[in-house]
Amino acid sequence: MKDINIEDLTFAYSNKIEVLHHISLVVESGESVGLIGANGAGKSTLLKLLVGLAEGYQGSIALGGLRVEKKNLARIRAKAGYVFQDSESQLFLSTVYEDVAFGPRNYGLAEEEVDGRVMEALRKMHIEDLKDRQIYRMSGGQKKLASIATILSLEPKVMLLDEPSIALDPRNRRTLIHILNEIRETKVIATHDLDMVWDTCERTVLISAGRVRKDGKTREILRDKELLEANGLELPLSMQRL
């Protein structure tokens, strides 16, 4: 089943400069896809378009079988979890519990179910002990894990993660990779961290200047030094050591 179906997508912000050009992409249910590209390639914009945070595109975008348009946004957002690059913006309530419970409460779930979902999300992220922690007292890594938990509590079918490893130390990054590999939902991970893509995604889509340059197996794309360098990237660090 196609969780994401993008056909001939072209998008420009209000300044008329096109950010994405004629992009077509299908992500099947359960797939884990790495979206890679240099700064300004259009990765974040593409993710935002999938959940309707950017408007006015040409072509067709469907998520979970629903076309991304105003009347479907509520249902689409119930299916898709979006993890922002900046965890500070994702977490806006006082404690971890309250923030993770924010989504389920908005969907009108009973308090017992909200509690169950929150605890399950915290368990998946291995941060049950942070349940009552004040957000401002947490480290960057803990905030990132908590921000992913805020999405997991919604039990999304599709997870969209924008630079999830940014500002993480090696240990927290390793923990995050481990957790992402445990999550069975469809994942699209937009990142510069090619080593993370290597460890978490079986498929990679390389975007450059708003166009899909290559779509294929992670192990093939991330080994192609010429391709990566031609598109403003480098081999993953783990490959450079070989």
Add this chain to the structure above:
Amino acid sequence: MNKLQKAVKDIHIVDEGEAGRKGQGMVHPLSRLVVTVWYILLTVSFPKYDLSGLGAMVVYLLVTGIWEEISFKEALGRIWPVLILAGAVGIANPLVDKKVYWESGSLAVTYGMVSMVTLMLKGIFCVMASYLLIMTVGMEGICSSLRSLHVPREFVTILLLMHRYLIVLLKEAERMMQAYRLRAPGQKGIHVKAWGAFAGQLLLRSIDRAQTVYESMLLRGYTGEIIGKRLVAGRWSSLCYAAFWALALAGIRILPVFQIVGSLF
């Protein structure tokens, strides 16, 4: 710690305070809100020359502060600018109301002076009562209670979002100040030439951050109302708390407490 960092910390203390206070779980925030509103109504209802009657209203502040272990020193440190504003309300009274109220030798106290002090105390008591409420239940508790009282959700949501935006604004200002200081060593404050650019950047950056926070809320099903935690507290203890203070405060308002206490000795 600079002023901005201190301001952010103070807001976090308010957030944190609500989870750690003694009465949490015993008294529902709604009871506290009702008692505070009742207290403010009774305080402002005192006649302008009834200084001794008004003075007795300090009992509620003292009992609440001591019970909840809230430092009055810290409280004064945080809200003194508001207290000065509140206290300045009746400052002109001694000039217009010069009738003598009480005199001893050459010392005369006029009605204007008494009404000035009464007005000052009213302002200070009301601000202190509001401060104690915020410190004991937090903004989220107050907002949930307001919704229970059917205050329009738009109003409540704006109140809560303003509280959150304040944090965003202060944090952005702090980041910009840090960046500025590092490139302007030895300079005190921001140079006047940079004020315009600084204010503009602060506005743009904080709006940008606020927009991202809003998007994050939208993506998690936000439809115009922040549904807070279901507040759990003992039903009977909350009722008893509200009933006790409602009666006690009404008693203080009606009866000349100081005179009664004085007649006992």
